[in-house]
Amino acid sequence: MRISFFKFLLVLMIASAFFDCARRGTPTGGLKDTIPPVLIKAIPATETVNFKEKQIKIYFDEYIKLKDVSQKLVISPPQKTNPIITPVGTASKFITIKILDTLDANTTYSFNFGNSIVDNNEENKLENFKYVFSTGTYIDSLNLAGEVTDPMMKKTVKGIDVMLYEYNASYTDSVIYKQKPRYIANTLDSTLFELTNLRAGKYLLIALKDANNNKIYNPEIDKIGFIKDTLTIPTDQKYDFTIFKEIPKLKVFRPKEVSKGRIHFGFEGNVTDLNIELLTQKPGDFKSQIVFEKGKDTLNYWYTPFEADSLTFLVTKNDYAEKFSLRPRSSKIDSLKITQNAAGILHLIDTFSIETNTPMVNFDRSKIKITTKDSTLVDFKETLSKSKTRLTLNFDKKYNTDYNFELKSKAITDIFGLSNDSIVYKLKTKAPEDYGIINIDVSSTKNTALIVELLNEKDVLIRLIKIDKPQKVSFNLLSPGNYGVRVTIDENNNGIWDTGSFLDKRQPEVVKYFDKKIELRANWDVNESFILD
DSSP states (O other), rough: OHHHHHHHHHHHHHHHHHHHHHHTTTTOOOSSSOOOOEEEEEOTTTBBSSOOOSSEEEEEEEEEEEEEHHHHOOESSSSOOOOEEESSSOEEEEEEEESSSSHHHOEEEEEOOOTTTEETTTBOOTOEEEEEEEESOOOOOOEEEEEOOOTTTTOOOOOOEEEEEESSOOOTTHHHSSSEEEEEEEETTTSEEEEEEEEEEEEEEEEEETTOOOOSSOOOOOEEOOOOOEEEEEEOEEEEEBBBBOOOOEEOOOOEEETTEEEEEEESOOOOOOOOESSSSTTTTOOEEEETTTTTSEEEEEOOOOSSSSSEEEEEETTTTEEEOOOOOOOOOOOOOOEESSSSOTTTTOOOEEEEEEEEEOGGGGGGGETTTTTTTOEEEEOOOOTTTTEEEEEOOOOOOOOEEEEOSSEETTTTSSSOOOOEEEEOOOOGGEEEEEEEEESHHHHOEEEEEOOOTOOOOOEEEEESSSEEEEEEEEOHHHHHHHHEEEETTTSOOOOOOOTTTOOOOOOOOOSOOOOEEETTTEEEEEEEO
């Protein structure tokens, strides 16, 4: 009996161990869930007519989350008071919409959630889910489609609002600055739009890149696009148009002292020929210089410091005039810093220049010297920029040559009387066969002026050529790499891209991108055709 008992116990232990091993080895999981949530029901049902409820519940077949719903939900027509939508931050099998606004009579409403509804585990998106109802006896079913792009951005600009304003007896152009539209849609992650559940009628069609998401046009921060003429719905026409940033009315903001002798002015609008005059009594040796910050709506007013309790400025341009005052408090001036535009290699097509962080008031040509490796002196012609922060040294460059650029002590003096220490830059040129050429044959049925721009692989402008009609252009002495091409249809032949104006009903000048990157290698000639039509 004892032996049988031990045998039984041994068998039991082995079986238990085997079962445990088998249990631990059982595979878990399975195929990844790729199916988005499915609508089970809605209360009231979607496309309900004679709608009078204040709360909507939408049920799904699994737990869902709302992701970025405040940015992605588009309610058309827009409501003055946004509804409360839950859940926020938690998972649920239903969405609750509490309507706080008074609904218009005989109107079809659409709640387009975009792709904000995702399942709880894998975040599979329920694309373009809409809940629709009508306060009248039928659902409006007309639609309008098209595409909106930004001509200054090659990549897709996401999240553009497309709006319809009713064109009736009370319509004025100022309505877009004051009121939300009658209907609204959003391009989401593409450039395409579709306005649905529309009522027949005449409308103004606009698009906004709405910076503060208030559905009202603010020209100071928003981009706008518009169709010049009113449109009538129903229509089968597709509407393709572009957005642009208008030049706002000139406005200069209260100045701030950055450091001793440096005042910072922010601005909006066109500041070409802007004048800043210091009205405070100044010493006889007073000097000043305006320097615009590149790529920013700011400028620096540099001046030779002097003792004063306060400074009063008069800022003028045409019919704009405004006075500003501030109390100077800083005791530290900016030290002089000098940088060069090239390091190591000076490309044959480039011109050597040095830049200063503070305006130059004097440079001594006798203390600036360019020599070759064998100490041969090279003659040059110097040019000081309008801002007095860039000194260009132009000379005849030879290929495969080493150059020394020497700035002796006190060669440059800035607005504060500070001078440089001795500096030497060593640069070398390459051979012509180290570069390539890109030839672009630009053609169009329009015999108009064009601005042809060459871009690097990050779409940064490298060079531009202005031509008075479509023709072949060549970009020579290019470093190997990948390039893009952008062409502006320069309708007024002023050499720059001109933006549009909503109130003047003027569209921006057309900009087109070449549809592929151009690969260039050393000693290559690349020929491409760019058909603009």
